Amino acid sequence: xxxxxxxAEGLTKVYKNVPAVNNxxxxxxxGTIYGFLGPNGAGKTTTIRMLLGLIRPTAGxxxxxxxxILHARKNIAPYVGAIVESPAFYTFMSxxxxxxxxxxxxxxxxxxxxxxxxxxxxxxxxxxxxxVKTYSLGMKQRLGVAATLLNDPKLVFLDExxxxxxxxxxxxxxxxxxRMGQEGRTVFLSSHLLFEVEQVCSNVAIIQKGVTIKxxxxxxxxxxxxxPGYAIEAAPFDxxxxxxxxxxxxxxxxxxxxxxxxxxxxQDVPQVMRKLVQADVDVFQVVVRQRxxxxxxxxxxxxxxxxxxxxxxxxxxxxx
Amino acid sequence: MWNLFRAEWTKTYKRPxxxxxxxxxxxxxxxGFVGAVGIALYQGTNSEFGQNIKQLTMFPTSLELPxxxxxxxxxxxxxxxxxxxxxxxxxxxxxKVLLPRRARRSDFIIIxxxxxxxxxxxxxVMSLIFGALVAMLGSLVIGGDISNMDLFSASGLFKSLxxxxxxxxxxxxxxxxxxxxxxxxxxxxxFGIVGNTIFGVAINFSELVAKILPNxxxxxxxxxxxxxxxxxxxxxxxxxxxxxxxxxxxxSLMVVLAYIFGSIIFGILLFQRxxxxxx
Numbered sequence: 023x024x025x026x027x028x029x030a031e032g033l034t035k036v037y038k039n040v041p042a043v044n045n046x047x048x049x050x051x052x053g054t055i056y057g058f059l060g061p062n063g064a065g066k067t068t069t070i071r072m073l074l075g076l077i078r079p080t081a082g083x084x085x086x087x088x089x090x091i092l093h094a095r096k097n098i099a100p101y102v103g104a105i106v107e108s109p110a111f112y113t114f115m116s117x118x119x120x121x122x123x124x125x126x127x128x129x130x131x132x133x134x135x136x137x138x139x140x141x142x143x144x145x146x147x148x149x150x151x152x153x154v155k156t157y158s159l160g161m162k163q164r165l166g167v168a169a170t171l172l173n174d175p176k177l178v179f180l181d182e183x184x185x186x187x188x189x190x191x192x193x194x195x196x197x198x199x200x201r202m203g204q205e206g207r208t209v210f211l212s213s214h215l216l217f218e219v220e221q222v223c224s225n226v227a228i229i230q231k232g233v234t235i236k237x238x239x240x241x242x243x244x245x246x247x248x249x250p251g252y253a254i255e256a257a258p259f260d261x262x263x264x265x266x267x268x269x270x271x272x273x274x275x276x277x278x279x280x281x282x283x284x285x286x287x288x289q290d291v292p293q294v295m296r297k298l299v300q301a302d303v304d305v306f307q308v309v310v311r312q313r314x315x316x317x318x319x320x321x322x323x324x325x326x327x328x329x330x331x332x333x334x335x336x337x338x339x340x341x342x
Numbered sequence: 343m344w345n346l347f348r349a350e351w352t353k354t355y356k357r358p359x360x361x362x363x364x365x366x367x368x369x370x371x372x373x374g375f376v377g378a379v380g381i382a383l384y385q386g387t388n389s390e391f392g393q394n395i396k397q398l399t400m401f402p403t404s405l406e407l408p409x410x411x412x413x414x415x416x417x418x419x420x421x422x423x424x425x426x427x428x429x430x431x432x433x434x435x436x437x438k439v440l441l442p443r444r445a446r447r448s449d450f451i452i453i454x455x456x457x458x459x460x461x462x463x464x465x466x467v468m469s470l471i472f473g474a475l476v477a478m479l480g481s482l483v484i485g486g487d488i489s490n491m492d493l494f495s496a497s498g499l500f501k502s503l504x505x506x507x508x509x510x511x512x513x514x515x516x517x518x519x520x521x522x523x524x525x526x527x528x529x530x531x532x533f534g535i536v537g538n539t540i541f542g543v544a545i546n547f548s549e550l551v552a553k554i555l556p557n558x559x560x561x562x563x564x565x566x567x568x569x570x571x572x573x574x575x576x577x578x579x580x581x582x583x584x585x586x587x588x589x590x591x592x593x594s595l596m597v598v599l600a601y602i603f604g605s606i607i608f609g610i611l612l613f614q615r616x617x618x619x620x621x
Contacts, residue, residue, distance in 0.1 A: 074442040077617035096445035106438045113434075115356050126349035127450075128443030169439065 027052045027177050027208040028073065032082035035068050035232075042068040044232035045082065050210065050225070052087075052176070055203040057223035057240070058212040059319055065232035066212040067107055070181050073210075074104055086177060099128070103170030104179035108186075109162040113155035117146055117165050120154055125172045132172065140168040144198065160191035167198050178202055181212045196222055220315040228319060236318075244318060251285040254298075255307040262303045266294070283311060343449060350453045354461055359426050363419055367411065367465060371473045374407050375399065379480040387484045396486030402494040404477030408469045409502050413509075420462055420510035421534030424517045427454050429527025437618045448610045451518070455606060458514050466503065501568045508563065512556050512598060513538055515605035522609045522616075549586035556601045558584050559594035566591045 030048040034041060043065040050056045060066050071077045073084055075095050083090065089097040111120045118137055125132045141147045144164040154162065163183055170178050180199065184192045192215075199222050202209050213219050219226060220240065227237040236243055256262035259279055266274035272284040272294065286294060291308065298305055354360055382395035397403055428451075431437045441447060481488050513534055520537075521530030545552040552558045558581055565577035582588050 071438070071618065074438075076438055076441055078615070099443055099445050102442060104439075104442050107435075110435045110439050112353060112356070112436065114358055115353075119352065119356070123349045123352055124439060124443065126345040126352075127440050129345050131345050131348075173443070 025052055026050065026088070027054075027056075028084065028086055028210065030069075030073070030082065030084035033069065033072060033079055033084050034081040035065070035072060035077065036080040041232050043072065043079075046229065046232060047234050047237075048084070048227060049237065050208065050227075052208050053203075053206055054225045055199060055209040055211060055223045057219035057226035058210060058229070059214070059216065059219060059226055059315075060229040062214065064229045066229065067181055068232075069229070070104070070106055070179050070210070070212060074102070074106065074179065076106070100173060101176045102179070103173060103175035103177070104181075105163075105166040105170055105183055106179070106181045109166035109169075111154045111162065111165065111169075114153065116151050116153055117141070117157065117161075117168075118150040120165065121150075121168060121172060124169050128173055130173060136172075140171055143171070143201075144168045145194065159186045160188065160194070163187060163191070163195060164198070167195075171202075175207065177208045177210065179210045179212075182214070183211070184213065184215055184218060192218065216314075216316040216319050226315070240315060244315070251283055251311045252291060253307075253309050253311045254282045254284065254305065255280065256282065256298060256303050256305045258303065261301065262298055262305075265298055265301050265303065269294070343453065346444070346449055346453050347456065350450075350457045351460075354427070354457050357426070357430070359430075360423065360461065363423060364465060364468070367415060367419065367469055368472050370411050370415070371408050371469060372476055374411065375473070375476045375480050378407075379483055382484050387486075392484065396481065396484060399477040399481040399484065400487050401474055401477065401489035401491075402499070404474050404481075405470055405499065405502075407477070408473030409506075412466055412469055412506050416462070416466070416506045417509040417513040417538055418535055419465065420458065420514035421517045421538065422531055423461060424454075424458050424514040425521045425527050425530030425534060427458065428518060428521040429525070429530050432525040433527060441618060447614050451606075451610050451613055455514075455518070459511070462507075462510050462514075466506065504568060505560070505564045508560050508598070512560060512601050515602045515609075519605040519609040519612075522612050545584055549584070552584040552586075553589070553597075556598055559589070559597040562589055562594040563591065563598060566594075 026049065028048055028050040030046055033043055033046040033048075035043040046065070046069060048069075058066055058069070068077065072079050073086065073091055075091055075098075078092065083092075085091060086098045087101060089095075091098065111117075112123065115123065118141070121137050121140065122132070137150070138147070141150050144167050146161060146164055146168065149157070149161065154165070157165065163186075167180075167183070170180070183199070184195050187195060196218060199209055199211060203222070209222075211219065211223060223240060225237075225239050226243065228235045254262070254266075259276075259282075263274060263276060263282055266272055266282060266284060272286055274282055274284050276282045284294070295305055295308065378395045378398060382389075382392040385391050387396070398407065431440070440450060444450070478488050516537065517530050517534040520533045521527065524530065524533070541555045541557050545555055545558045561577065562581050565574055565581060569577055578588075
């Protein structure tokens with residue numbers, strides 16, 4: 023094994039001259055829970071379908087555990103499990119029959135104990151003999167997770183696994199994903215629920231219009247894009263802003279002509295305050311500002327930006 | 343492949359549409375016998391009609407009714423089965439959970455073809471057995487002989503089954519291709535059934551069409567392989583009229599095989615390269 027679960031270089035899919043995925047690059051280490059974020063229509067599902075061999079890339083190449091996705095599927099299939107979009111099952115059969123059928127379709131005749139173990143893992147024991155058509159969406163999603171784990175895969179693709187789930191179902195799914203990660207599996211989690219992703223993922227890629235915009239460790243991305251900082255409420259606003267802009271490393275910004283966001287180390291804050299006070303600026307509040315993945319996402323995908331009420335999307339973690 | 347076969351077979355016998363095909367076929371056979379016996383009872387078991395029904399319900403002539411039903415419905419049943427087998431995977435988007443599990447997509451199609459042949463064989467065998475049993479009951483009701491084994495000929499039965507199999511193999515292969523292209527069960531069924539009917543009519547209007555379409559060639563194979571004496575002469579004469587010339591057994595065989603293998607190979611090639619982008 024290479025230590026890298028997925029690599030993609032220049033991966034492109036064009037439908038009728040419209041690129042769904044455009045020159046996408048990915049580099050996903052083994053054993054991580056990897057968030058794959060993007061607005062609707064960004065190309066997340068198309069990327070997953072390409073990686074699973076369901077659709078052929080127009081250009082570029084990708085590999086899973088070092089094996090080319092187009093020409094070495096026999097080396098990939100045994101190590102991969104996936105839920106793509108909504109769960110799909112044979113509704114006229116029971117949950118257990120579906121699992122057995124899918125295992126056999128992959129060439130495995132698993133013992134009953136393995137099915138029991140998986141049904142226990144996803145919390146479907148007792149309902150396994152009921153027809154899938156009687157299952158709720160949450161149960162189907164959990165059956166989908168069991169189906170992905172049939173072959174004990176090293177890499178699991180989960181495409182919007184919390185879609186349509188109620189809050190309790192969402193928490194259950196999050197716990198399942200965390201447990202998969204704890205078992206050492208690489209989880210490729212596509213979602214637009216940024217809070218969920220932030221809760222479980224160590225690494226993320228953000229794509230838009232099929233292009234990777236950001237990729238890396240969640241902590242590093244948040245730090246590089248402004249990281250933890252401070253929000254200052256001061257008046258007069260323009261004067262305060264002008265003073266803070268004089269210090270470029272503070273990267274002073276404001277989204278609402280009220281709060282000013284700065285990046286500063288804790289030891290530098292008193293000096294900044296002193297400077298404002300000495301210039302006759304009244305400082306009302308200084309609060310620690312923790313950047314969220316959601317605010318980062320909205321900012322870099324252009325769905326937030328200068329016009330958006332950005333401080334509301336951020337988490338204020340207490341004051342000083 | 344064995345495990346894939348088992349998976350596909352489980353799906354096949356559990357799918358309500360396939361159970362429906364069985365029920366419809368056996369139901370028609372049952373209705374046929376019940377109707378015949380009922381009318382015989384109404385008209386009197388010693389009437390001419392009653393005597394004919396006694397003959398009909400006696401084994402092995404009791405196999406004739408199931409054979410007629412199968413010869414009329416066989417290709418339609420195969421079309422519905424094959425179309426549903428492939429089209430339902432598109433409609434329910436289940437290809438996405440199946441395909442990533444195996445390296446070769448063609449495995450799925452090959453197994454579906456094998457299962458189609460197995461299912462149709464089972465349907466034919468069950469229909470014959472069911473027909474014989476129902477006829478036996480009918481025979482008891484109207485007081486006829488249950489069987490006359492002197493009339494039974496395994497080769498005769500085989501000869502009756504060959505055209506049924508030939509029809510269903512050709513049309514299920516074409517249906518496979520159409521369903522693959524259209525990604526739709528309904529399109530597969532409609533094209534299969536309408537195509538089957540139109541093909542059957544069209545060959546009467548043009549010698550070129552008769553040479554291109556499979557129907558007359560299947561009839562030519564049947565005539566050469568199965569018929570004897572006057573029946574063979576008459577059928578070959580009729581076919582010569584359709585083709586506008588005498589068409590050899592080899593030519594017809596080539597045409598029929600081209601339809602079967604051409605459809606299957608083209609279908610598999612298409613399936614291997616086709617994007618599964620969901621519904």
